Amino acid sequence: MSYEYSTTSNRVVRSEIREILQLTRRPGIISFAGGLPDASLFPIEEITEITAKLLADKGYLALQYGPTSGEQEFKEAMIAFGAQHGEEVTQEQLTVTSSSQQGLDLLSMLLIDPGSPVILELPSYLGGIQAYRRCGADMHGVRMDDEGIIIDDLLACIEKIESGGKKPRFINVIPDFQNPTGITMTLERRHRVLEIGREKQILIIEDSPYREIVFEGEKLPSLWTLSGGKGVVTLKTLSKMLFPGMRLGWMYGDVEVIEKVIGLKQSVDLCTPSFSQLIIAEYFRSGRMAESLRRAIDTYRPKARAMLDALDEHFPEEARWSRPTGGMFLWVVLPEHLDAKEIFMEAIEKNVAYITGQPFHCDGSGRHTLRLNYSFPSIEEIGEGIAKLAGVIKSRL
């Protein structure tokens, strides 16, 4: 039988990256590919203990349906956590999501009509690009330098969209330790992006999965904080700072936006699991999260250092790379005549994997770029893998 599928469905291209990730699961492969946290950080015993107590005390609640906007206790715990990190959020401004990918999905549905112009960084997070593409967005990528999105290019981009009689539905940025580049937006750029949003009446989507994983210096204030919670929607997830296996995220924004998001979520999945929310609420409330975060930072800092050292030692001088001060990723730009996908196939034969950079570019550019993850491999693997990868790249030069 042959069915007629929707335009939405026809826009979906199954991600090449997800296919690549299959390859990287082969035993013996040193993988810099995924965005996986180090599983040795998972607080197995504490979660076991909390789950047993939760089920004994209120299993009737934990295994039942919950509210679409999330469990009160979870929301309160996330608000308290935010406050410790300089974010002021009210209950009404917040909703729980099934990790931040669902946040991107709901915002896509809320804001995008087929053909709607949206602005994102070039490169930007693949999951956002997938959701925006599915909804038929007209995606405009704005280049970044070491200080984040380039303001003049952003202004030119908006002007170009406006000259076509349209208005961007949002500007999506990842200010802290950006995925995929590892770049952090400077304070001055943050102010400028917010100013532009205010002047032009464009919503800013601040995707913020890595903000708390900071190796050096102080965190910069988030766009949410700098804006006083106006004109910004911020997406958070536990996937990077704790673990991804419960798929818990949350988002905050103008009450009007959040209420509409909750309305959409009803038709999407009714509610996020109460079971997981209540486990994590207790994990945060008991003060264990601060320790988790410290351990994550102490684990990832030397890994990032090891990768930078290995790159400095082995990589050819024709390549350039970012020097992240937090997060999970580092970005490599090869000479333009090299193709990261071709190199990947050779690297895989040598048992090293990474992710090609092109799918992170909404305009299809970036064939000579690649993303390296340092949170998942061990320090030994990082040294060995980077040396091998350098060999493959050098042989192509």
Next chain:
Amino acid sequence: MSYEYSTTSNRVVRSEIREILQLTRRPGIISFAGGLPDASLFPIEEITEITAKLLADKGYLALQYGPTSGEQEFKEAMIAFGAQHGEEVTQEQLTVTSSSQQGLDLLSMLLIDPGSPVILELPSYLGGIQAYRRCGADMHGVRMDDEGIIIDDLLACIEKIESGGKKPRFINVIPDFQNPTGITMTLERRHRVLEIGREKQILIIEDSPYREIVFEGEKLPSLWTLSGGKGVVTLKTLSKMLFPGMRLGWMYGDVEVIEKVIGLKQSVDLCTPSFSQLIIAEYFRSGRMAESLRRAIDTYRPKARAMLDALDEHFPEEARWSRPTGGMFLWVVLPEHLDAKEIFMEAIEKNVAYITGQPFHCDGSGRHTLRLNYSFPSIEEIGEGIAKLAGVIKSRL
């Protein structure tokens, strides 16, 4: 600031029912409103034990990212469970979903363009209607009688759609203990629906949350089984037969359909929690599910009986109601001049709640209908609540 929202978002009306459900949470209320399982059935100790063992043995996996189509172990357990209930399904035909609401969401995205005609039972499940409405479907409701969807009306409906030069994208039925009516489609009607689907090349969506909760007689073969797994997509969930707090569901269908659904799910939430999937896989594998299901049936059968007895005893003869032989719901049709919403407000004052029937009608009809749930209240509450409700209704006649 004022934003431009999408057409999709503007189609979403926040459900009146969800608002009503808030009222029914008041202490002292006897609620026939929600579709909640009886929390005394939740296997707290077993889940605690399994979770502890899972985290100890493979916490590194349970708390990590998993595949978009679901954990292998979960899929295998659901396939084995299906086989015990007469369903033959392969790995390639199946994908995990965040409960069956997400299945409806993904199918909506896959199949509906704004204006696409779709056919559903009149009345039908509210969550389906919400997802279809959000995608801009042109919904056509086909009436039911005690034997399920009325075949002549279905044919007439298809003819009407075809005469406008269009083709229905799917026919959505809930053959077993339908929500909201409690009606089960007869074997003959099942064959007829499938024949029509085959002849007209229309996909059948079989939503099947209640099939295993059967009080009397044998289960009828599912549409999936009768069709040999062709031209049907079947949605399953644990929410009704076990508990809803982990939001786990799965669906099976033609491989082509399922692959497209998985592609869509990537942009929606990347993956369903591995943590919950692995807990439930072990729960099923250890053989405990059969016992759970027996206990659920033994709990709900006398509750349904008690509700039917109370209705026979107290309800006015002008009202009619269904006599479900499984599932969680019973449907009441009042004389046409009565308004179930007005009666609801009076019933709530008397501390009894139910759900008005109108929102289950995609054409806005059904003001004089209401749905009663018997799985959540106790037998004593059922007797007392129905007597009170009968009093309110009689006073209106």
